[in-house]
Amino acid sequence: xxxxxxxxxxxxxxxxxxxxxxxxxxxxxxxxxxxxxxxxxxxxxxxxxxxxxxxxxxxxxxxxxxxxxxxxxxxxxxxxxxxxxxxxxxxxxxxxxxxxxxxxxxxxxxxxxxxxxxxxxxxxxxxxxxxxxxxxxxxxxxxxxxxxxxxxxxxxxxxxxxxxxxxxxxxxxxxxxxxxxxxxxxxxxxxxxxxxxxxxxxxxxxxxxxxxxxxxxxxxxxxxxxxxxxxxxxxxxxxxxxxxxxxxxxxxxxxxxxxxxxxxxxxxxxxxxxxxxxxxxxxxxxxxxxxxxxxxxxxxxxxxxxxxxxxxxxxxxxxxxxxxxxxxxxxxxxxxxxxxxxxxxxxxxxxxxxxxxxxxxxxxxxxxxxxxxxxxxxxxxxxxxxxxxxxxxxxxxxxxxxxxxxxxxxxxxxxxxxxxxxxxxxxxxxxxxxxxxxxxxxxxxxxxxxxxxxxxxxxxxxxxxxxxxxxxxxxxxxxxxxxxxxxxxxxxxxxxxxxxxxxxxxxxx
Numbered sequence: 001x002x003x004x005x006x007x008x009x010x011x012x013x014x015x016x017x018x019x020x021x022x023x024x025x026x027x028x029x030x031x032x033x034x035x036x037x038x039x040x041x042x043x044x045x046x047x048x049x050x051x052x053x054x055x056x057x058x059x060x061x062x063x064x065x066x067x068x069x070x071x072x073x074x075x076x077x078x079x080x081x082x083x084x085x086x087x088x089x090x091x092x093x094x095x096x097x098x099x100x101x102x103x104x105x106x107x108x109x110x111x112x113x114x115x116x117x118x119x120x121x122x123x124x125x126x127x128x129x130x131x132x133x134x135x136x137x138x139x140x141x142x143x144x145x146x147x148x149x150x151x152x153x154x155x156x157x158x159x160x161x162x163x164x165x166x167x168x169x170x171x172x173x174x175x176x177x178x179x180x181x182x183x184x185x186x187x188x189x190x191x192x193x194x195x196x197x198x199x200x201x202x203x204x205x206x207x208x209x210x211x212x213x214x215x216x217x218x219x220x221x222x223x224x225x226x227x228x229x230x231x232x233x234x235x236x237x238x239x240x241x242x243x244x245x246x247x248x249x250x251x252x253x254x255x256x257x258x259x260x261x262x263x264x265x266x267x268x269x270x271x272x273x274x275x276x277x278x279x280x281x282x283x284x285x286x287x288x289x290x291x292x293x294x295x296x297x298x299x300x301x302x303x304x305x306x307x308x309x310x311x312x313x314x315x316x317x318x319x320x321x322x323x324x325x326x327x328x329x330x331x332x333x334x335x336x337x338x339x340x341x342x343x344x345x346x347x348x349x350x351x352x353x354x355x356x357x358x359x360x361x362x363x364x365x366x367x368x369x370x371x372x373x374x375x376x377x378x379x380x381x382x383x384x385x386x387x388x389x390x391x392x393x394x395x396x397x398x399x400x401x402x403x404x405x406x407x408x409x410x411x412x413x414x415x416x417x418x419x420x421x422x423x424x425x426x427x428x429x430x431x432x433x434x435x436x437x438x439x440x441x442x443x444x445x446x447x448x449x450x451x452x453x454x455x456x457x458x459x460x461x462x463x464x465x466x467x468x469x470x471x472x473x474x475x476x477x478x479x480x481x482x483x484x485x486x487x488x489x490x491x492x493x494x495x496x497x498x499x500x501x502x503x504x505x506x507x508x509x
Contacts, residue, residue, distance in 0.1 A: 010125050011052070014038045015045040015059035015071065016087065025058065028114045029121070042066025046074055053273070054082055056124055058117070061088040061095060069099055076103045077268060081132075083124040087112070156190075156293035163260065163286045164193040170282060171246065171275045173262035174198040177207055180250075180258040180290070187213070187258060200265065205242055206234045212247060212259055222247040223276045244270040248283035252291035260286070303397065304351075308496060311354040314361065324440055326496040329353035331436035331481070333494065335473070338480035339432075352404025353433050354496060359388030359405070382417050385409055404429040408437060413467045423470075431470045435461060435477045438468075454485075 012034050014025045022038040029036045037052070039045040041063045048054070057075060061068040068086050075082050086107040088096040096107035105124045108117055160178050167176040173195065180190045187209045194200055211232045215222055222232070222245065229245035230236045243264045250258035260283040264271060271279075311325035332353040336346045363384050373381060389406040392398045407421065407430035414422030442457040452460075458478060465474035491497045 009033065009035045010055045011035045011037075012121065013045060013048055013054045013057045015040075015042065015057060015063070015068075017041055017060060017063040021060075021087075024114070025117065029118070032118050034121075042068065042071035042074070045071055049075070049079055049082070054079075055128060056083040056085065056121060058085050058087065058121065061086050061099070069095070069102070072099055072102055072104055078270065079272070081128070081272075081274070083128045085120055085124055154293055154296040156290065156297055159286070159289050159293045160191050161193070163282070163290075164191055166282055166286075167260060167262055167279060168193060168195045171262045171271065171279050172269075173246075173271070174265045174269075175200065175204055175263045177204070177261045177263070178250075178258060179207065179209065179212070179261065181256065190258070198265065201239075202237055205236055205263070207259075207261055208232055208234045212261075216247075216249055216256065216259075220249070221276060221280065223271060223273065225270050240265045240267065243267060246271040246276045246279050248276075248280040250283050250287045250290060252287050257287065257291060257294075307351050307354050310358055311496075314357050323497070324444065325354050325357060326494070327440045327444075327491060328356060328433065328436045329496050330491045330494040331439055331477075332432050334480050334484055335432050335436060335477050338476050338483075339473075345429075348400050349404070349429050349432055350496070352401040352408075352429050353436060355388070355392070355398075355401050355405050356408050356433050356437060357384065357388070358391055359384035359386065361391065362387030382409070386418050403427040404433050406430075408433040410434070411468050412470050416468075426470070428473075431473045435469050435473055438464075439477070439481070458482075 012029055014022055014029070014036060015038070016022050016025075017040055019040070022040070026036045026038055037048055037054075039048050042059070043066045045057065045059065046066075049057075057071070059068045059071055068088075072084050072086070075084055084099075084104045086096050086099045086104050087110055088107055089110045093107075093109070096104075100107065105127060106120050108120055160180075164176045164178055167173060175192065175194050175198070177192045178190045179187045182188050189207075192204050194204070208231075212222070215232070224232070225244045229242055232245055232247070233242065236242065243266060245264075246262045248260045249256055250260055260279060262271065262275075262279055308326075311329075314325060329350045333346060333350045336349040341349065363380055385406050385408065389402055392402050392405060404427070407419065407427055410416035410419065410421045410426040410430055411434075412423060412426070412431070414420055416426075439457055439461060442452045442460060443454060445451045458481070461469065461474050462478060465471040
């Protein structure tokens with residue numbers, strides 16, 4: 001070992017089977033300010049490379065045990081960042097040129113002048129510096145793109161998917177697993193994604209949450225290979241077994257909220273320290289997005305509970321319509337799926353249907369009256385869509401529900417209320433709820449009549465297509481409800497219905 005190792009001192013490995021040459025080069029290069037180690041052949045050089053990180057290898061071409069070309073191949077495979085310079089005699093120049101074709105930076109001829117060797121080394125190190133700077137720029141760009149993609153969504157599912165794909169692409173991993181905190185001190189596997197270029201012919205190995213938690217209680221990072229990484233799995237399968245494991249901690253406000261785990265199954269493909277750092281940087285940028293998405297999920301859960309609570313309060317005003325809002329939401333959801341609306345639109349339809357009668361809270365009248373409403377009572381009843389709009393208006397996060405709540409009594413022919421809108425001027429959500437609301441009203445008992453049979457209700461909706469209802473929406477509802485019934489499905493599969501079922505009359509489907 002020669003030279004003093006400073007933070008910016010280049011580390012050089014000299015490989016030659018002649019001790020005199022090794023010593024001369026080590027002395028001169030140390031005088032030039034380099035940190036130098038030596039090895040007597042390719043096999044010894046690989047041992048040194050496995051123990052330490054070098055910037056450049058200066059290797060003889062012909063050596064016993066393992067020559068320069070074979071060493072070059074191993075370096076290119078396992079430590080591609082290392083610059084390699086070949087030393088050779090006049091008789092093997094063609095072989096040295098072949099070495100350059102295989103990835104060597106340059107070659108020097110024996111006998112050489114030390115100054116020429118130093119000049120070639122400095123050029124090689126400058127090339128490495130430029131490559132490293134270029135890599136850092138690409139890394140910064142990649143991380144920026146990852147950050148932008150992750151921050152673009154508040155869906156935890158989408159954030160985790162984007163993070164997994166980014167880790168696969170940026171770290172060149174075969175498989176990525178994201179573990180997240182369950183909020184109770186433990187972790188669960190949120191997702192496992194496999195690289196499109198890799199095929200695992202069995203179930204992925206399960207990471208040991210206990211082993212990972214114990215490791216990160218005392219260490220900031222994890223990078224292990226071969227059998228040393230197996231301890232972090234509950235079970236290790238065969239053909240292939242994991243070859244390399246890199247794990248980065250996901251943290252928010254100082255707390256561990258999960259782990260980002262990259263696995264290589266490919267023989268000879270091991271993660272290096274640079275890839276581990278890149279995984280760590282990716283995890284850092286993703287942690288805040290994951291935490292925000294989880295908070296958003298919690299907010300959405302609270303939002304849904306609020307809507308269900310309000311819907312239940314509406315239904316309890318009239319014992320005959322108990323569970324009505326939940327059933328209308330289920331029918332509207334079935335229809336929205338049939339119409340191939342987006343997941344976001346389907347959810348707005350469902351929530352709007354749950355809230356569609358909230359305006360009845362503002363109607364001071366007897367909703368349990370055994371007969372039909374008087375004209376005066378009917379005029380009061382017709383105000384409930386506008387009451388519903390007024391109730392939701394001050395609550396900003398409920399604004400997407402206003403069109404369905406306010407306009408679900410509009411008609412396709414323009415004879416509805418409260419605005420008398422016609423045709424496509426009636427929002428799609430309101431047209432969907434109108435059909436679902438009418439079907440449930442007809443197939444449920446009321447104070448003034450018994451429930452109608454399903455076939456009668458369907459015939460009525462079919463008859464009113466083009467007048468009361470959008471004909472395409474009516475047709476879609478008929479198809480979706482018949483398909484639903486023919487499959488033997490039940491409204492019990494909808495959480496809104498299940499939560500209002502206890503003690504209520506069963507709907508007729």
